[in-house]
Amino acid sequence: MPIVSDDDIQAIIDRVRSRLGDVGDAGLAGTRELEEASKSQLGDGIYPTVDDAVNASSKAFRAFQSVGLDGRRRIIDSIRTTMLAEAERLARMAHAETGLGRYADKVAKNTLVTTKAPGPEDLETATVTGDQGMMVTEWAPFGVIGAITPTTNPTSTIINNTISILSAGNSVVFNVHPGAKRVSAENVRLLNRAIQSA
Numbered sequence: 611m612p613i614v615s616d617d618d619i620q621a622i623i624d625r626v627r628s629r630l631g632d633v634g635d636a637g638l639a640g641t642r643e644l645e646e647a648s649k650s651q652l653g654d655g656i657y658p659t660v661d662d663a664v665n666a667s668s669k670a671f672r673a674f675q676s677v678g679l680d681g682r683r684r685i686i687d688s689i690r691t692t693m694l695a696e697a698e699r700l701a702r703m704a705h706a707e708t709g710l711g712r713y714a715d716k717v718a719k720n721t722l723v724t725t726k727a728p729g730p731e732d733l734e735t736a737t738v739t740g741d742q743g744m745m746v747t748e749w750a751p752f753g754v755i756g757a758i759t760p761t762t763n764p765t766s767t768i769i770n771n772t773i774s775i776l777s778a779g780n781s782v783v784f785n786v787h788p789g790a791k792r793v794s795a796e797n798v799r800l801l802n803r804a805i806q807s808a
Contacts, residue, residue, distance in 0.1 A: 655802030656795050663783045667754045671781040675751075679730055681808075686729045686777055688808035689801060693724040693769050696800055700765040703793040708761050719763055723770035729777045751779030764790035768797045776805075 657663040677685070693700075701716035736747045755775050759767045768784060775782045786794035 654799040667781040667783045682730045685808040688804045692804035697721045704765050707793045708790050719766035723766045727770045727773035755780050755782045757784050759786045761787040761789035764794045765797050
């Protein structure tokens with residue numbers, strides 16, 4: 611096993627700092643926030659195994675059916691409010707953890723998906739009548755949805771998928787990329803708390 615010299619360690623530190631260079635203090639803040647988020651353990655929507663997550667999501671799906679469309683609207687409003695408030699912090703954390711993309715672009719993507727992802731407003735019941743009778747289109751959920759997130763845009767993907775999937779009355783289990791697991795876990799925690807508060 612090769613021994614790593616102090617010069618090698620410093621070279622690694624310099625490379626990481628240069629990758630964070632386009633965000634300045636924001637990159638350092640994101641690193642600190644990641645360290646804090648890493649101290650959090652299980653709970654708030656984070657489970658030790660996929661089976662545990664799927665079981666919890668199945669239970670949540672059954673309970674979610676009783677909230678109706680008005681309840682879904684309240685939940686999505688809470689999610690949108692929370693994610694707008696956290697858009698910059700999550701972008702800093704994602705950039706710090708993955709080293710990919712630009713901080714400003716991640717803020718823009720988080721804000722965009724929070725405000726523009728399709729919500730319950732797109733699921734209104736429609737009735738059509740005519741000479742042949744009447745047809746009612748009413749949207750029904752599928753159940754538990756499994757979602758895979760990328761390392762490139764982990765937070766905007768989780769926000770967008772959560773809004774769309776929950777709006778349709780489903781529940782979701784995220785299998786996050788290992789290169790963005792800490793920021794993804796923090797994102798899921800925030801979403802879970804927003805849902806619970808609604």
